[in-house]
Amino acid sequence: MTAVINSPEVSQMLETSAGHLIVRQLESHGIQRVYCVPGESYLDTIDGLYDSSINTVVCRQEGGAGIMALAEGRLTGLPGIAMVTRGPGAANSMIAVHTAWQDGTPMILFVGLIPTVQRGHEAFQEFSLEGWFGTTSKRVYVLDDPAQAGAVVAEAMHLAVSGRPGPVIIGLPEEVLRERVPNVVAPVRALASMAVEESDIASIDALIDASSRPLVIAGGEGWSVDSALALASWAETRALPVATDFRSYDVLDNSSSAYVGMLGYGRSQQLSDYAGRADLIIYLGAVRSDVLSDAYSLGVNATTVVVSADPHLVGHYGRCDVQLVAPPARFVKRASEISEPRKDKGDWLAEGRAAWVEYSTPLRDGGTGVDLSQVMEQLQALLPADAIVTYGAGNHAIWPQRFLPARIYPSVIGPKNGAMGVGIPAAVAAALVFPARQVLSVAGDGCFLMNGQELSTAVSQGTNIVILIVDNSCYGTIRQHQEREYPGRPSATELNNPDFAALARAYGAFGVRLESAEGFADAYMQATAFEGPAVIHLIVDSSTRGPAISRENVTE
Template sequence: MSPASARPGTDRARTAGHAIVESLALHGVRRVFAVPGESYLDVLDGLHDSDITTVVCRHEGGATYMAEAHGKLTGEPGVAMVTRGPGAANAYVAVHAAWQDATPLVLFVGLIPSDHRDREAFQDFDPRAWFGTQAKRVLLLDRPERASELVAEAFFAARSGRPGPVVVGLPEDIITRPAPPELHPVVPVTDGGVAPAELDALRELFVRAERPLILAGGPRWTPRAAARLTAFAERHRIPVAQDWRASDRVPFDSPVNTGQLGYGRLDSLARRVEEADLLLCVGGVLTDVPSDGYTLRQSPSSTTVVANIDATLRGRSGALTRQILAAPDAFTEALAGLDLTGHPDWTRWTAEAREEQARHAALPAAARTGAGLPATAPGTAHMTSVIAELVERLPDDAVHTFGAGNHCIWAQRYLPTRVFPSQLSMRNGSMGYSVPAALAASLESPGRLTVAIAGDGEFLMNGQEIATAVQYGAAFLVILMDNRQYGTIREHQERHYPGRISGTQLANPDFAAYARAFGAHGETVTADDQAAGAVERALKAVTDERRPAVIHVVVDQNIPLP
């Protein structure tokens, strides 16, 4: 740390570090998620007198996951700050997640002094080499007078086109130098638009289609866009499939909601993707997961239209008939006025798909008592029974979060998503996301109930952020499924190497006691008749006492998935 950066900044001209903070405020940033480091002390000093809340986290991966979840929830870049070397390495997992999920994120990384570069200095690394393949831009601040400009450029890059992560490197000597008083203005982002000729062509495809299907997913959605798409599909009785981990574009109970593609999807929905004579992708494209590993709808004769704002069509598979370059908000505004007079009657095609999804998403009639479910070993409960008690009590605007693992099946199948946004998860299969995402959602929307569904392996990757939640007043419920194993990998193992369990078994702590140690509510469920009381008490802790709660559900690891 240089002597200059150690001195208080109250008697200096504005520094580049302070200009960065003021530029963040200009871009509407209300909070940053940070693990402190000596490499960016001047930015931390600028935050001291700012209205921006600094959420001090326990791990850089957790902090950057929080920023990613903020981006998903709001559509605006979440902001994380970490230090060089080890800090940047720990943050990388969330950058990868934001890249694959197309989430707007800006990660500020403190760096060594600029004249120490390329000399194997303490914690030195090359940000462009590390992050270059997983970020839209990697920007390095080499001139203090450009500090505000780099913030504007980072936010523009993170938000525009197909959103994604941007990494900004801050050498500790540069951020202490004087910066000009003017701030660079916000760079506007376009939503694109729909030309009349494009609408006419889309209309012709619809009125000729006997079996149309809409696939909703991808980034840049707004509540208004989701409502418009739902209204359009319901008015014309067009079935809507939703992309994997994107189940909140059309309401759970909508008569056109036919479920999600990807892992855990209905076989009947996959067949409909193949049978559809028109597939309209809104917001996203048919990537590997919804296409079952590039096997669904790969025929060159398929009629597929994509309406999204990514001119590169990153991730696309199969034949493409037409692209309309517009974000969901602009596209659905145009779609609302589309006249489909004379189209075939799609009522039966849609109703059959909806009935299949409704049966799939319905909890077993006696799930709350465990009756009719497979018998479990003594001292264990059904995850389905706990979820049934939760669903009974969820408000319509609840937010739920989950990371990766078998426990996610209960969230994506049974938890209702009735408004957008209401589901925060990882399309890249990253673990450790559920708790940080729930924390970010609780801080951003304290009036909504947030529920995290976690597994034992997934929870312990960032469960320590419950300490951060208690510190900053984030209140959410965690339903933690403890099956003492990495269940998804065990499932693959049994399929390929039956009877040869290796490297997947876990010895777990008392998770309820762990939660209580941080100041959260914690209790354990070991039988189905304990579920109702546990959920009632945990929700009371969250809503009335405004503190996190963890329900530790001990399950039989040999019970099959729902």
């Protein structure tokens, strides 16, 4: 006889709301945090988070929430999750989606929407989800069928990390989330298996042996501590110089004898010339993009190998002689196991390494205010080897990316698309993902005030981040361009700043203001000893743009 189940209690266990099922689905994928600014359009999902194992991180602005999700994706390899409401909330989150799209970082943005019956009537906060996000995301879903809530999330999680990672958008109509659905979590989708055969390694090794000036350029997502070590082992065994893509320099321990520097904005002219002379370039997870190649001018005539999980090579320009569709982490692991030692032909590797050592040694700037070269020199000694460094965009970012070496993966978060305001929310996420590691954020005065309100989130979450605010009272990068293109006519770049140290103390954080580098070490030790976030406000010479150098420095 078949039993008939009609108990209300049993029925309740077999059903749930679509909003609650979304939360259960995220739990099944191992999601630990959701970054959000709450809105009435997705209240049922917020209610599902109430008794969830997922930590709901409440942010002060949707741009900050999105950037925290972006940072989580960069640090963990799982899609970072942000939740925002319709209209203005979705608009504020666009900067994070664009950054994730151009940087190739996995994230999912859930957007609460108006009730379906109100569509097409210019209802309160109505907008076109596809129209706004369709060109800067891998896919836009609208959950019109509540029964598909689990399946749509599972598909989005898979898509965000497949091939070239990126953002996925899921629209959540308000009334659909409250519909009762079977309480069934969809299975986690497996990623495609991309094998690296011994013959693949052999063919690339043959190209390396035949070249006189080989160069590896590594970057992208999907790396790990082990694969970064494998890259170092392979490169050192094969006597291969390794440069990295813009703001991806943590894929290789910068103390490795194979590391020759980071390409892109802030690179040295000597590294640019070096890459331009290479006769073989092997891209690992990176592609020949405009920033990496100085506007498609570097390496366009070199024999080109691209190892990437993206079969379409989105963003790659020009020549590609060999394409291996495989995660770069898998390639270097296999290559480090079977490749034979190679004798360096001439002084090619030594030349590249020596140039990087020279370029990464701080030079005294002089001038008034805090000498940032002295600060960087002290930080080289003060920062632990596993420190995480974050920054946004602007000339202030040149200092940490040039002088603060990355030793393990992951340890750097900086936007490849040049988005300002990334550093502070990224630091909050980094401290939540890795609470035992020191997190340092270097911010310009302009960059800080684009998402500085997330200092409140840093306090409420009890994070121990240290923020350096480099205050030259102007938008330094734009002023630099003006000085070159319109000499003697600076405009629209001056800033009138608050006392950032006092502002930090008002939030409940540690704050100190410095006008010279002499007290920096003591201030930094006080900041790290403080239970909570800390701000060190550095007053620098108004003419400070980037580090003093003996050769051309290309900046954003």
